[in-house]
Amino acid sequence: MRPLQIGLLGMGTVGNGTYQVLQRNKLHIERRLGRILEIKMVADLDIAKARSQVAEYCEVVSDANLVIANPDIDLVIELIGGYGFAFDIVLKAIAAGKHVVTANKALLAVHGSQIFEAARQKGVMIGYEASVAGGIPIIKVLREGLTANRINWVAGIINGTTNFILSQMREKGWSFDQALQQAQSLGYAEADPTFDIQGIDAAHKCSIISAIAFGIALPFESAYIEGISELQAQDIQFATQLGYRIKLLGITKSSPQGIEVRVHPCLISEKSLLANVEGAMNAVMVHADATGTSMYYGKGAGGEPTASAVIADVIDIARWSSVDPGSRIPAMAFQTDDLADTRIMVMDEITSCYYLRIGVADQAGVLASVSSVLAQAGISIDAMIQQPADLVKMQTELIILTHHAQESDMKSAIAKIENLPTVLGSVVRIRKEEFN
Secondary structure, three states, X not given: OOOEEEEEEOOOHHHHHHHHHHHHOHHHHHHHHOOOEEEEEEEOOOHHHHHHHOOOXXXXXXXXXXXXXXXXXXXXXXXXXXXXXHHHHHHHHHHOOOEEEEOOHHHHHHHHHHHHHHHHHHOOOEEOHHHOOOOOOHHHHHHHHOOOOOEEEEEEEOOHHHHHHHHHHHHHOOOHHHHHHHHXXXXXXXXXXXXXXXXXXXXXXXXXXXXXXXXXXOOHHHOEEOOOOOOOHHHHHHHHHOOEEEEEEEEEEEEOOEEEEEEEEEEEEOOOOHHHOOOOEEEEEEEEOOOEEEEEEEEOOOHHHHHHHHHHHXXXXXXXXXXXXXXXXXXXXXXXXXXXXOOEOOHHHOEEEEEEEEEEEOOOOHHHHHHHHHHHOOOOEEEEEEOOOEOOOOEEEEEEEEOOEEHHHHHHHHHHHHXXXXXXXXXXXXXXXXXX
């Protein structure tokens, strides 16, 4: 059997990692696959740098369109990033009858439906394991390993940058800005970290997970997204006192009311597995009806961990390329004609527990008035601590954990609490989740 000819678009960290891992493990992969994988062309704007990274026999060009136009290329690995040019070049590759492997979660979250439909019509495959959680094979777990199950929920730490920042804030008592600067100096955060710290990157990944888990169209436009930039070190320390840690989680759940797709900071018990995922690591928990709860942990980014997922997709496509398209594993786990038109719930409908930090005047009756507002909204208190009073300013802070409440009820209660004459400023609210 002739080698599978590959065109590699983009020689950044992941592109170089993909090339190096494939060259280093070439014989090992051939023993598993029974076929040689050969990177025949590389496209990168920095030709000189790309040539220094690859062997002499590999053609290097600056125009990705030249790779697509080469009739000998069977498969294209897209590692360019972004939604614009990457979208165009992926559609061109599909139209040319080439299989595509991508690590581009933003591209799939925004344009995935068009890409998968174009691939289906052309009879080619799209591999995208590397788009979620780097080297953790969570896509394969959901598409194949748990295919006999009904998935109930998936929750995970799927952005290493934010997890590193939150770990530093907890361990060192740093402010958000201090932890972000450290993340940037170590290369965990980009110069412009917006997608990470505002939760957008995690929402891209959560949307892909949700679509695969529940057999729905990609729901990114309907996802609830809240980042970590407003978190304060004191809330992380108060959470620790109460036996919790704060993590940015991507959560998707199925219920009779619809599908939840949300990304936001959460308090989770310090005894839980997710709470003990530190630094830039990722972890995803899945609850399914037959298997119960399982967790998948590892490096969520980096050149070679992500390359591992990219190459695994290439190997799968090499194995399945000769199979009739109708007999292949569906791109989004469910048959295209059987995708469910399930509604995505709005955040006001979500039920959660809550952490509240309320600055109040240090005087009698304050706790009673706050408790009364919560009681009127049907929200019960689970735990409460009161900080020592500032005797100069004559104020203190109440830290309250609530039992489950609907988001709309909590928002209404917070508005009323903030209008109390003894409450000073805005109420800090962070959701608390339990994964049993």
